[in-house]
Amino acid sequence: MKLKESFYQRAKVDRIAKDLLGKLLVSQVNNSLTSGIIVETEAYSYKEKGSHAYNNLRTTRTETMFAEGGVAYVYLCYGIHNLFNIVTNKHDKAEAVLIRALEPVDGNEIMMKRAHKKNIHRITSGPGKLTKALGIDRKWDGKMLTGNYVWVEDRGIKIARNDIVVSERIGIDYAGEDALLPWRFYLKDNPWISRP
DNA sequence: TAGAGGATTGAT
């Protein structure tokens, strides 16, 4: 079943990032449904330098992060890739979880077509790649996860505590000591996570 | 209004 707003509006973004592992991220574009199990996430907060919203920096782009938990934050990275985040916490508490990798479940043929690949492997193993496979771009920025475009489902998959690996986040060297925060979560030995 | 750089990726 679809996760409710209350799941996203909790205060601890790192806890939410961990809880999202094993859940299903689903997108629906032009009646085409695609989905995958979330196997890798990272948490971001206004409290630390790794985040766009650090120090409560409010700009046209970051405004979405200040919204009530439960909407999508999609932005363009390196001028090429759309990155998909889930906004968490209450209004004006700018926090979000970056979805970094999925294990494909529904609509594999559609995802391969979008990625222009003939093999399902490695087309959702990275934050820039999975948005392409799911058909997500910046037009989806601000969309509610309680709607019918993109949402997260719980299909009852149980993740053992021992199967969750915690590490530093990737690609945020500019964040100084905050780059050392243990805010990246992924499933141990899972073949679908992004390359290290 | 110009200039620098980025929560990445895939090819060399």
Add this chain to the structure above:
DNA sequence: TCAATCCTCTAC
């Protein structure tokens, strides 16, 4: 190791 590629943010 490096280019692609363009939007965002900052400084002037």
